[in-house]
Amino acid sequence: MSEQKKELVVVALENGTVIDHIPSDKLFKVVSILGLDKSEKQITIGNNLTSKKSGVKGIIKISDKYFKADEIDKIALVAPNAVLNIIKDYKVVEKQTIGLPEEIHDIIKCVNPKCITNNQPVPTRFEVVDKKNIVVKCHYCESMIGQNEIEIK
C-alpha cells in the first residue's frame, strides 16, 4: 500500500486517543461500553482491518478524549489485547497496553440471581482469578464467571 493510500484509511488525529487491536467481533461492544454512541466528540471507527497480529481488527479514534483508569478497565474485559495510543499534537506520546486489574469494582454484573449484589443496593466487586482466560470471581457470592458470561452493568 502506498503512503498516500494509507493516509486515506488513517485519518490524522491532532489530540486524542486511538484504541487499536480491538477484536473485530468486539468493536461495537467497546463502542457501547465506552458510551461512544452518545459522545459528541469526533470519532472515526474502522473495523475488519488487516492486522499483522490477529487477522482482522477494529480501531477507534476519538478526538480530544483521554480515558480514566476505570474506563480502561471496562475495555480490558472485552478487548484485553487492545492498545491505547495517546496522541498529542499529531504524535503518539504514549502507548498503553490494557491489562486486567486485580479487582474490578462495580463494572460487571454478577450472573448469580441470588447474589446479594443483584438483590440489594451493593456495588459489585470481582477478583480476577485468571488473567489469560479472563475468569473473574464474585467477591460476595464466590461465583466464577468466564469471559463469555461477563455482562457489563
Add this chain to the structure above:
Amino acid sequence: MNSKSLVSITDYSKDKILKILDAAADFEANPNRDLLKGKVVATLFFEPSTRTRLSFETAINRLGGRVIGFSDAANTSTSKGETLHDTIRMVSNYVDLIVMRHPLDGAARYASEVGSVPIINAGDGSNQHPTQTLLDLYSIKKTQGRLENLNIYMVGDLKYGRTVHSLLMAMSHFKPNFTFIAPDELKMPEQYKVFCDKNGIPYKEQRELVGIENADILYMTRVQRERFQDLLEYERVKNVYKLKNAMLDGTKDNLRVLHPLPRVNEIDVDVDSNPKAYYFDQARNGVFVRQAVICDSLGLI
C-alpha cells in the same frame, strides 16, 4: 473488612483451623465458662434454621453471654424493606458480635464490610456455612485421632452440596485421599477436581456406593428430588445411594459415617445403632466448635 469475622472456611489458615479445633476440645471438656460475661451477641436469622440457631445460642449461653435477635425475618424491619446494610449498621451499635444466616449468597461477606463488630456466617444462601465445616473437621479429628492421610469418601449430591465443597477445601491442608461417589447428574464440579490436581490431592470417582472397605470417613449428603429433571432417575439414584447397615460389614473398625443432617432417607434407620454411625454426635460437636469460633472472633482465646 473486619478481620475477626468468619465468612468462608478459606478465611482460616491451617494454623487457625487447628487452633479452633484445640479450643473446641477444651470446651468439650469444660463447656460452661463465663468468657462472654457482660457481652451481648445478636443472632440474626433472616431465614429460619432452628438447628443452627439453637446450636449457636446454646454456645453463647454456655459461655455466659446474652442473646438478642430474631429467628425469621418475616416480622422484622427487613420485611418492611430495610436493607441488610441498614440492619447490620443498626445492630452493630448494640452488640459485641453478630451471628447471621441469610437467604442471599454473599450476604455475610457484605455484612462483614459494613458492620463495626465481627460477623460469623451461619449460612449465606447456597454459598458458605463455615462452622458446619469446622464441626465436620472436629468430628473427623476426634474419631480418627488425626486429620492427616485419611481416606475420605463423599457420597450423594456432590454437585450442589456446599458442605462437601467446603470440607474438600478445608481437608486439602491435611493430605487426604478422596473418593467421590455420585450419579452423573450430581458429580463433583470440575473446579474442585482442578483444585485437587493443582494441590497434588489424589481422588477417584465412581457411581455406585460399593468398595468402601478402605474408607475412614463416609460423608453422606442428601440427594434432593428437585435436582433431577428425570424423576425415574431420581427414584433409581435415591435407592442406590441409601446406606444400609449390612453395607458396613467388612469396613474398617475406625470408619465413621458422617452426615450434616437433617437426613431424609439416604441413611437407613438400621444404621443408627451401629457404633460407626456418628451423625448425632457430630451435631453435638457443633456447640463446642461454635464456642471456639465465637471466643476467637472476640479475641478471648
